Amino acid sequence: MRALLLDYTERRLRLDNRVAEPPEGEVYLRVLECGICGTDRDLAAFDFGAPPASESALILGHEAVAMVERSTHSRFRAGDYVVPSVRRACSGSCASCSAGRRDLCLTGDYRERGIVGLHGYCAEWAVDRAEDLFPVPTSLVDVAVLVEPMSVVEKAYAQAARLHLGETRSVVILGAGAVGILAAWAGLQRGWQVTVVSQEPENSLRGCLLRSAGVTFLNRLPGMVADIVIEACGSAPLASAAIGCLRPLGVMIVLGARNEVVRLPFLDLIVGNRILAGSVNAAPDDFRRAIATLGATEPSWLAAMIERRPLDRAVESITSPGGDAIKVVHRLH
Ligand code: BGC
Numbered sequence: 315m316r317a318l319l320l321d322y323t324e325r326r327l328r329l330d331n332r333v334a335e336p337p338e339g340e341v342y343l344r345v346l347e348c349g350i351c352g353t354d355r356d357l358a359a360f361d362f363g364a365p366p367a368s369e370s371a372l373i374l375g376h377e378a379v380a381m382v383e384r385s386t387h388s389r390f391r392a393g394d395y396v397v398p399s400v401r402r403a404c405s406g407s408c409a410s411c412s413a414g415r416r417d418l419c420l421t422g423d424y425r426e427r428g429i430v431g432l433h434g435y436c437a438e439w440a441v442d443r444a445e446d447l448f449p450v451p452t453s454l455v456d457v458a459v460l461v462e463p464m465s466v467v468e469k470a471y472a473q474a475a476r477l478h479l480g481e482t483r484s485v486v487i488l489g490a491g492a493v494g495i496l497a498a499w500a501g502l503q504r505g506w507q508v509t510v511v512s513q514e515p516e517n518s519l520r521g522c523l524l525r526s527a528g529v530t531f532l533n534r535l536p537g538m539v540a541d542i543v544i545e546a547c548g549s550a551p552l553a554s555a556a557i558g559c560l561r562p563l564g565v566m567i568v569l570g571a572r573n574e575v576v577r578l579p580f581l582d583l584i585v586g587n588r589i590l591a592g593s594v595n596a597a598p599d600d601f602r603r604a605i606a607t608l609g610a611t612e613p614s615w616l617a618a619m620i621e622r623r624p625l626d627r628a629v630e631s632i633t634s635p636g637g638d639a640i641k642v643v644h645r646l647h
Pocket residue numbers: 351353376400401426429462463466594595596
């Protein structure tokens with residue numbers, strides 16, 4: 315089968331043919347599409363990640379939609395559409411992993427499909443356990459590749475909801491990548507006032523899409539106030555500046571900022587009872603909520619985010635990003 319391989323010996327990304335996994339797991343999948351994100355670019359730069367133990371290459375891809383080819387588990391039948399989760403339990407099965415919350419793993423010894431220790435889904439075929447798959451209705455197949463990034467957004471909002479002691483009315487989102495834009499759609503559905511702050515010009519494609527949906531789109535931060543800030547831009551200086559936007563009791567969830575030395579306004583956190591929290595990955599409930607949220611989002615806003623490409627372009631998509639595409643997706647079948 316064709317697969318997108320990150321070769322740790324030759325230190326390069328390539329499309330290759332490899333023997334498909336034997337259909338021994340519970341559910342054998344025909345992978346239909348696989349999206350790419352910043353994590354895939356970091357992996358291709360060898361910034362982090364690892365191939366499966368005793369292998370020298372990793373099949374990339376963790377944002378996938380697949381069709382069940384055959385299943386030995388009663389929950390799935392051939393022809394069902396599914397989205398797989400990313401993280402698998404740590405070897406020691408800590409309290410979180412044992413309770414089904416691998417996203418809150420306590421040991422850090424977890425594995426993630428297409429990221430660390432396990433092959434991903436940018437391949438024609440894959441095998442999974444039924445418990446790692448989420449069914450998606452046929453009506454959502456065209457946008458189901460957005461379920462995984464939306465699950466990250468749903469977890470971030472769930473964390474914010476637990477931490478925010480006041481009434482939530484507004485959110486400022488830093489970054490207009492796929493996660494930032496999905497956070498905007500999910501914020502609108504909660505009835506909040508949504509602002510996206512990003513560096514693109516205000517009349518850019520992303521700016522126009524967001525504004526047409528009723529989101530305020532700006533490329534500067536000063537003057538913003540919000541109950542919740544979602545950092546989805548990768549910039550620690552911007553995240554630290556955005557603490558100044560939080561109302562008293564406000565919560566900032568950090569999703570992508572890098573380790574950098576920045577000024578942290580501790581006094582603002584203290585005197586306003588403000589909270590700064592990190593969030594990664596997603597729980598099963600976040601995947602289910604992501605499917606529901608996508609189902610309730612205006613289909614044209616979601617369609618505008620996706621640019622589909624043949625698998626032949628996968629290496630180029632990761633190593634030479636550029637252009638206007640918000641979410642690049644490769645077709646496997
Ligand atoms: C994925 C998460 C994963 C994280 C860290 C993100 O791109 O969406 O599922 O936990 O990378 O590896």
